[in-house]
Amino acid sequence: xxxxxxxxxxxxxxxxxxxxxxxxxxxxxxxxxxxxxxxxxxxxxxxxxxxxxxxxxxxxxxxxxxxxxxxxxxxxxxxxxxxxxxxxxxxxxxxxxxxxxxxxxxxxxxxxxxxxxxxxxxxxxxxxxxxxxxxxxxxxxxxxxxxxxxxxxxxxxxxxxxxxxxxxxxxxxxxxxxxxxxxxxxxxxxxxxxxxxxxxxxxxxxxxxxxxxxxxxxxxxxxxxxxxxxxxxx
Numbered sequence: 595x596x597x598x599x600x601x602x603x604x605x606x607x608x609x610x611x612x613x614x615x616x617x618x619x620x621x622x623x624x625x626x627x628x629x630x631x632x633x634x635x636x637x638x639x640x641x642x643x644x645x646x647x648x649x650x651x652x653x654x655x656x657x658x659x660x661x662x663x664x665x666x667x668x669x670x671x672x673x674x675x676x677x678x679x680x681x682x683x684x685x686x687x688x689x690x691x692x693x694x695x696x697x698x699x700x701x702x703x704x705x706x707x708x709x710x711x712x713x714x715x716x717x718x719x720x721x722x723x724x725x726x727x728x729x730x731x732x733x734x735x736x737x738x739x740x741x742x743x744x745x746x747x748x749x750x751x752x753x754x755x756x757x758x759x760x761x762x763x764x765x766x767x768x769x770x771x772x773x774x775x776x777x778x779x780x781x782x783x784x785x786x787x788x789x790x791x792x793x794x795x796x797x798x799x800x801x802x803x804x805x806x807x808x809x810x811x812x813x814x815x816x817x818x819x820x821x822x823x824x825x826x827x828x
Contacts, residue, residue: 627778629745632787633721636743637700639784640679644703646782647680655815656738656769659822660684662809663736663767664691671733674698674759676722677740681708681715684738689714693734698722723748730761737768739820746776746789749796753803760827766805770796772812772819793821800825 627635640647667673671693675685678697688695689712697712698720699705708717720726722737723744735756744752756766771790778787791799797810805825813822 627745627787629723629748632743632745632789633700633723635778635785635787637702639781639786640699640701641703642784643782644680644701644707647704656813656822659767659769659813659824660687660736660738662824663734663765664688664693666765667693667734670694672696672731673734673736674727674732675715676725676735676737676756677743678708678715678717679704679740681712681717684736685712685715685717688736696732698725722752725755725759727759729758730764731759733761733764735760735764735766735768737766739769741768741770742788742790742820743786744789745787746791749791750799750802753800753805757803757805757827762827764827766825766827767822768800768825769813769820769822772821796821797823804828 669692673688673693673695675688675695675697678685678699681697685695685697685708695712695715697708697715697717699708699717700719700721702719705717705719708715722740741749741752760766770793772793774790774792774795776789778785780786793810793812797807800807800823804827806828808824808826810821810823812819
């Protein structure tokens with residue numbers, strides 16, 4: 595899929611070519627992919643990538659945003675790492691910082707890796723779109739490079755579910771896309787599903803879910819740009 599977004603011709607998740615004219619983004623479309631099929635593409639892809647993924651993930655440096663999140667958590671807070679991958683670096687850092695951590699991921703292979711990498715956390719295979727925790731379970735929720743794989747039609751309900759399972763005054767940090775885009779594309783040699791709204795739309799969904807946003811900003815790291823949002827449950 596080739597679409598113009600913000601003056602750039604999007605030809606790959608992490609490559610863009612400046613052009614003077616192209617098909618406007620809103621006229622672009624991908625083949626219809628049911629949500630369950632999208633989830634299966636993501637699960638199967640990350641099951642194959644559990645080994646090499648940690649090295650890829652290590653290219654990103656977002657500690658400024660992560661420390662802004664952890665600095666607002668009480669000691670021994672209960673934190674959900676939503677889309678925890680192999681547990682490195684986020685769950686590992688949270689455990690070493692003294693927090694009680696539960697990590698969830700859709701990939702069985704990622705969960706197995708995470709259990710070995712971070713034995714001090716509790717990891718469970720769970721689809722973020724079907725979160726199964728009691729209300730007000732967590733002081734904090736963090737989700738890095740994961741929501742980008744969830745069909746954007748489900749993002750509204752996702753943020754509502756995050757709000758529901760946060761304790762009053764709880765804090766949430768999420769990374770999302772810096773432009774609107776959806777497709778299946780190659781990622782490290784496997785098919786991967788990607789789905790995003792633009793930052794303004796995403797922030798409106800977060801606000802409508804009940805959150806108060808402290809900051810939303812684009813961050814360039816590892817040769818890519820993602821939008822990070824820190825928000826609080828009112």
